[in-house]
């Protein structure tokens with residue numbers, strides 16, 4: 001893997017990236033709360049391969065950065081659709097991070113995804129973030145499966161993401177990694193809570209009519225959400241970028 005752009009070290013284009021460098025390059029600002037998203041896209045802008053999952057467009061370089069980003073996170077925030085489509089149950093521990101990030105599932109329906117369990121508090125926990133419109137029956141079912149403390153009701157008709165992030169920070173979950181899917185990322189960008197986007201571009205085109213990485217209504221019409229490059233790496237044609245949202 002090599003550096004293409006690193007604005008912090010302009011003299012370093014082309015330099016090789018070791019495993020230790022990778023950890024350093026993706027380290028979040030420790031002194032403040034930070035929300036980072038991570039998605040993969042094909043060259044023609046698809047968020048999935050023909051099997052309907054992102055797993056079929058990942059590359060080895062993307063897997064390595066994916067693991068580093070998780071190691072840096074206190075919580076992985078993910079939409080219930082992705083949990084169902086990609087079979088998430090927890091964030092597995094790694095050698096660097098024996099206590100893994102909490103898996104925080106966002107759902108309007110309040111339905112607990114199959115297999116989601118809540119082993120502990122804080123890092124390593126499984127939490128559900130939902131809203132009051134999920135209804136009493138769904139909320140009490142979720143509380144009986146996950147425990148009272150692991151079901152956060154934030155907002156009435158919609159999940160209030162800024163409130164959810166405040167509640168996570170109160171539990172010490174300050175560095176949050178949004179792993180999609182497109183619906184969740186669209187609402188997170190619309191709510192203005194995303195600081196930084198990690199985006200892998202896999203060197204493949206898939207055609208078809210698949211989702212893009214950001215779903216939902218147009219953002220910040222007419223200009224969109226503007227970002228600036230913070231880092232660009234390359235390995236075997238895979239481009240690994242980190243983009244900061246302009247405030």
Ligand SMILES: NC(=O)c1ccc[n+]([C@@H]2O[C@H](COP(=O)([O-])OP(=O)(O)OC[C@H]3O[C@@H](n4cnc5c(N)ncnc54)[C@H](OP(=O)(O)O)[C@@H]3O)[C@@H](O)[C@H]2O)c1
Pocket residue numbers: 038039040041046047048052053054055078079080081082083085086106107108109110111158159179180181182183184185187188211213215
């Ligand atoms: N390319 C990538 O990096 C990447 C990453 C992740 C996923 N994906 C792919 O994206 C596809 C899934 O897309 P998707 O847009 O359906 O994913 P999603 O955002 O994970 O799931 C949508 C569902 O999540 C819940 N949800 C999401 N945002 C919410 C919000 N702001 N408030 C309340 N609930 C919210 C709702 O669940 P309820 O129905 O329970 O209310 C909603 O129906 C899959 O094919 C997956 O493989 C790709």
